[in-house]
Amino acid sequence: MANHARITTALLLVAGTGSRLRPLTMDAPKCLTEVGGLPILERLIRNLRFQGIERLVVVIGHMGGQIRDFLDNRARGMRIDYIYSPDYRTTNNIYSLWLAREQIQEPFLLVESDLVFDASMLTDMLQSDRIAVSRIRPWMNGTTVTTSGQWVTTFHVGSEGNGRHSHYKTVNIYSLSPPSWDEVIKRMGRYISEGRVNEYYEAVFADMVADGMLSFETVFFDPDHWYEIDTIADLNEADRMFGMSSKVHAGPDVHRLLTPAMDSLPLAATND
Numbered sequence: 548m549a550n551h552a553r554i555t556t557a558l559l560l561v562a563g564t565g566s567r568l569r570p571l572t573m574d575a576p577k578c579l580t581e582v583g584g585l586p587i588l589e590r591l592i593r594n595l596r597f598q599g600i601e602r603l604v605v606v607i608g609h610m611g612g613q614i615r616d617f618l619d620n621r622a623r624g625m626r627i628d629y630i631y632s633p634d635y636r637t638t639n640n641i642y643s644l645w646l647a648r649e650q651i652q653e654p655f656l657l658v659e660s661d662l663v664f665d666a667s668m669l670t671d672m673l674q675s676d677r678i679a680v681s682r683i684r685p686w687m688n689g690t691t692v693t694t695s696g697q698w699v700t701t702f703h704v705g706s707e708g709n710g711r712h713s714h715y716k717t718v719n720i721y722s723l724s725p726p727s728w729d730e731v732i733k734r735m736g737r738y739i740s741e742g743r744v745n746e747y748y749e750a751v752f753a754d755m756v757a758d759g760m761l762s763f764e765t766v767f768f769d770p771d772h773w774y775e776i777d778t779i780a781d782l783n784e785a786d787r788m789f790g791m792s793s794k795v796h797a798g799p800d801v802h803r804l805l806t807p808a809m810d811s812l813p814l815a816a817t818n819d
Contacts, residue, residue, distance in 0.1 A: 554673045554722055555601040556655040560643045561588070562608030562635040567778045576610045578660040579617060580782065583789030587663055587776060588614070592622050594666035595658075598673060602626040604650050606643040608635025638744040641751065645739055648732045652725060659719035663785055664773035671766045675724035678763035680715040681770045686784060687716045689775075690749045692765075699763040702753030717749065718768050719775065730760050 561578050578588040585593075595603070603625055607614050611631060618627055630646050632638070644657070654675045672679055678699055680692060693701045693714050702717075723731065734751050738744075755761035774785040 552654055552675075553599070554654045554656050554675065555599060556604065556651065556653050557595050557600045557602070558604045558606070558644075558647055558651060558655050558657050559591070559660050560606050560640055560657075561614055561660040562606050562611070562632040562643045563640075564609045564636065576614055577776070579613065580776065582663050582774075582776065582782065582785045586617070588617060588660060589621055590663055591658065591660065592618070592625075594664070594669060595656075596622075596625065597666045598669045600625070600656070602628070604628045604630065604647055604655070606630045606632055606646055608632040608643075634744070639746055641735060641738060641746045641748040642744045644748045645732075645735050648735070651728065654722065654724050655728070657721040657723065659775075661776045662719060662773065663776065663789055664718070664768060668766075668768050668772065669720075672720060672722050675722050676727050676761075676763060677722045677766050679718035679720040679768050680765050681718055681768045681773065683714065683716050684770045686781070687770075687775075690717045690747070691715060692717060692763075694765055697765050699756055699765060702749055702756055704747060704749045704753050715765070715767075716770075718773060720768075721752075721763070727761055730755065734760070 561576065563577065578591075579586045581587070582590070592603075603618070603622060605614070605618065605627060607629055608631065611629075615629060628650055630650060632643055632646055634642065640659075656669075656672060668679070671677070678692070680694075680699075681687070683691070691703045691714055692699045693703070703714075731751060734755055735748070738746055738751060752761060752763075756763070771788070774781065774788055776782055776785055
């Protein structure tokens with residue numbers, strides 16, 4: 548039976564090094580990069596607060612102290628529980644999600660920390676077992692899904708969309724009910740015990756959807772009102788979408804470098 552309780556807890560994964568945004572992330576976490584005049588994390592917290600989120604569970608790693616200081620100041624009035632990932636340089640987001648297994652027993656919203664979007668689009672995500680998806684635009688890459696009606700039928704992890712009518716980009720926002728979360732934890736446990744700590748957690752979701760162990764109802768995000776920030780080019784495009792120039796909020800005198808070559812810097816870690 549579906550759980551219709553409105554979600555008031557959000558899990559934020561902010562452990563990654565943000566290697567594709569170097570040199571901006573050499574002195575500050577990726578989530579404190581500004582888009583449209585606001586740090587990504589501040590915009591996210593404002594959106595969550597606007598939607599009635601009361602508790603944050605935050606998995607930190609790279610420059611986690613800066614993130615704690617920022618949230619302790621900007622997210623006052625919200626309960627915040629921090630989880631430190633000591634292996635953030637050598638693991639991917641499946642491991643960050645795994646570390647949260649003992650902290651959350653209630654329905655929750657899983658949100659990646661490199662997203663900017665309009666707060667209103669979260670409204671329909673505050674019920675359990677839903678996935679934010681978007682029609683595909685040329686800038687989008689990564690995991691996509693196919694759907695039947697309003698339900699996800701297949702995940703395509705790490706593959707670009709092929710333009711079919713039923714093919715959509717994942718926004719990297721999910722909601723999970725306690726029963727679904729329990730099953731996800733069990734499946735993740737298999738991955739972790741096999742040493743598969745460099746996987747994306749979407750691989751777990753893909754397996755479970757294929758097995759009929761997990762169902763996601765789709766919530767559509769307007770592709771012109773959200774953006775995922777991975778590279779300097781993404782930062783520039785998000786600025787055009789949300790207005791104003793971007794810069795790093797924290798760190799000693801780090802400013803935006805608009806050199807195209809920055810996007811070709813090699814990846815040094817998987818948890819980005």
